[in-house]
Amino acid sequence: MLPPVLQRLRIPVVAAPMFIVSGPELVIAQCKAGIVGSFPALNAREDRGDTPLLDIWLTRISEELDRHNQANPDQPAAPFAVNQIVHRSNARLQRDIEICHRHRVPIWITSLGARPEVNEAAHDCGGIALHDVINNKFARKAIDKGADGLIAVAAGAGGHAGAQSPFALIQEIRDWFDGPLLLSGAIATGRAVLAAQAMGADLAYIGSPFIATEEANADPAYKQMICDSGAMDIVTSSQFTGVSGNYLAPSIRNAGLDPDNLDSAEASSMNFSDASGKPKAWSQIYGAGQGIGAIHEILPVSARIDRLAQEYQQARESLLA
Structure with a gap:
């Protein structure tokens, strides 16, 4: 049994939070269309001394979805989610937890580490906590x-x-967990959504398909590259x-590199501090999953x-037939 916040979605889909790409415009559009929209808290970056942009974003998202729900009581928006990077280099984590708690x-x-205090903060304000994992x-x-549910990030994500x-x-x-379970990895069609449920x-x-949308905060070249590429164009x-x-x-x-001859880096080099150079690197090197051929x-x-909803319904009807 899914918790109430994950029930009554138009289709069983949660939009993945994408670094740089996911912002208020994308999240609001996803929620209004009936799926859970999400963004990483670290996408909301402000200059030192300014009002926290995360606070501003959450106010905007909540107010716009509330207005939508009042105008469309028969088709309310889906809920939204915020992704917290729990890695030790994230110096903003505690501040962002407090902001998310205040906005309920x-x-x-949660990603890159499981922290009981983050789950407790979610529960204390009436929320649920989902943690992404790559193995059992x-x-x-x-x-x-203390996580309530899991996001299984499989090959191809x-x-x-x-x-x-x-x-x-x-x-x-x-084999042991009967709670909320989400699947990530090359899911780009309604048929693939149904296949995830069958498993x-x-x-x-779902993440990569939403890069190629008008509301995504992505460079036009990035969006077009998604459309022009397929699974063979993905490098790990x-x-x-x-x-x-x-x-x-x-x-x-x-970016001047050979995708067939890339160096490896140690996990210790990961850095999510405000001073990190990673955002610049990610703005030049585009992430994507293997499902983009669709x-x-x-x-x-x-x-x-x-389109996802139509494909999902057609796939259900085809299998039932």
Whole structure:
């Protein structure tokens, strides 16, 4: 049984939080179209001394969704989520936790470490905590530390991705865990959403298709590269962040590097501090998942979700027939 906040979605989809790409415009459009929209807290960066941009973003998102719900009582917006990077280098973590707690964020997504105090903060303001994992060992640790649900990040996912087949990852987790389970990894069509459920996941976790939308905070060249590329154009490397991730080979070439001969980097090089140079690197090296072969045009978010919903329904009817 899913918690109420994850029920009554138009289709069983949570939009993945994407570094730089996910902002208020994208989140609001996703929620209005009926799926959970999300963004990383670290995307909201302000100059020193200014009002925290995260505070401003959360106020805007809550107010716009509230206005939408008042105007559309029969089709209310889906809830939103905020992703917290729990890595030790994130000097903003405590401040961002306090801001999200004050705004009563309904869904908290944690990455790169499981912290009981973050889960407790989510629960204290009435929210739920979902933790992303790449294997069964990390899944057990996350639940032991108080997470309500899991996001299984399988091979083929964009950005920081796991190496395991979704079949193996889901079946090992479902062997002992019956709570909320999401699947991430090359999901770009409604048929793939249904396949994720058939494997045992409750919801699909989709990122890369939303890069190629009008509301995404992405360079036009990035959006077009998504449309022009396929699974063969995805390169896996740890060079850019210290953790294995999936990236678009054309963007690596554009940065003057050879995607077939990349160096490796240690996890200790990962840095999410405000002074980190990583945002600059990520703005030049584009992350994406292996499912982008299904994405051929840049669309408004509403149109992309309409298409997903139509494909999902057609796939259900085809299997039932």
